[in-house]
Amino acid sequence: MAKAQPGKKLPPTFWVLWLGSLVLLIVMQKNQPQDKSTYQDTFKLLQTANVETKDVTAANLKSKYEGLLDKAVNEKGLSADEATNKKHEAAVLVANTQFRAGLMRNDTQRIRTAYNTLWPFQKSLKDTPAWKDAKFTAAPDSRYPEVPQTSSGQELFEKTSEVISARNKKELIWGFMPGGYQAIDALVHMTGAVPSFSYAFGAFLLALVVRLIVFPFTQKTIMHSRMMSQLAPLTKDLKEKYGTDAQQLQLKTMELYKEYGLNPMAGCAPAFVQMPLFLTVYQAMLLYQFEFQKGTFLWINDATSKATNGFIAPNLGSQDAILIIIYGISMIISQFLTPVSDPSQVKQMRLMGVGISVMFTFFMFTGAFPVVSGFVLYWTFTNILATFQSLRAYRLPLPPLQKVNTIHGGTIPPNDSPFGKWLKNMTPPPGGTPGDAKNIPNKGKTDIKTSTKTGKPQQHKPKK
Secondary structure: OOOOOOOOOOOHHHHHHHHHHHHHHHHHHHHOOOOOOOHHHHHHHHHHHHHOOOHHHHHHHHHHHHHHHHHHHHOOOOOHHHHHHHHHHHHHHHHHHHHHHHHHHOOHHHHHHHHHHHHHHHHHHOOOHHHHOOOEEOOOOOOOOOOOOEEOHHHHHHHHHHHHHHHHOOOOEOOOEOOHHHHHHHHHHOOOOOOOOHHHHHHHHHHHHHHHHHHHHHHHHHHHHHHHHOOHHHHHHHHHHHOOOHHHHHHHHHHHHHHOOOOOOOOOHHHHHHHHHHHHHHHHHHHOHHHHHHOOEOOEOHHHHHHOOOOOOOOOOOOOHHHHHHHHHHHHHHHHOOOOOOHHHHHHHHHHHHHHHHHHHHHHHHOOOOOOHHHHHHHHHHHHHHHHHHHHHHHOOOOOOOOOEOOOOOEOOOOOOHHHHHHHHHOOOOOOOOOOHHHOOOOOOOOOOOOOOOOOOOOOOOOO
């Protein structure tokens, strides 16, 4: 493709086509039929979806219904209190639909979706008359007596929690792996299931077990990153030399890695090995989430929760803002100590890691990603243990890099190998003679021509 000449004007046809496309877009937008449905019409559709147990349709209509309510409030057609009550009613109606759909299909995840639909209201309105006493009626369905036809939001929330908790004890991880609930329960009961201690200590024991399992993989990743960082001065020289030729720069960089026997992707392999374990533990924690309602931790207890009007969580089965902030700080510190395989990308990867940490913490803080304090406590312990491992690994001595391959593809034998030792004995030091006669085969029979090189590859010492 020919490059555009600097200062060359675009042809008039370009501007004609651009203006025509803009006009066509405006006309299409103007002629698009506008949705003139009211919140009353949308609520009737919600009721129909509830009767027909269409949970996905009900969830989509709920978002539209809440938007129409906010519009009515802005246009002074509805008071803010009336809109809030109608949102409560819609949430209960949608959760009722999702609850019945989960029982109909024997799908615990759909029941969990009903729980998540009610979670934001339960978190902010627990024990208030608007959420505890106001009754909302859904479509009758005698097939599922577990789902109340008439209930308050709090009653339906507690019912979904009860059903999910009972199913979690028998639920399989990934659909085939048993024992997720029982494994965490065993850790909690190791110290007697004491509410003020055992549940938090169980989260710590779980984090400790997981970190011990992944310790060798994480250690390998960190040490590989440190070895790669020693090549930073050499890769910088290559960038200065081949900066304008990206293809040649990449080729020379890969030759440098090969010469020192380093694979830039080797540090990623241990992370892929750890990921299935982390996801499996998360699934197990999810099965145990309602049991965490029995546990407390330091400031997380019912007394401080009532004193702060619910800002502090009453138990480890609820969401606590302070613990989420501590988790976010531990995650950011852990990201700064996470090894990066490519030394040239350290700054970008650090910024990306901090950005993900802040975003993840924000989603938990706002309730967009609802996780109970037991989960957050486990992840915080995991980050702290990972930080200690990183600090220890970065203090370990690291041997200097040595070439293991030649630029022509040959392999340089290590000095501690049998052939390397033989070659070292056969090579005279500068101004000296070869080794003792007992180490030299055919002594006195033939003349052996030796090289003046030491046999040790020249080391490229990284710049400070």
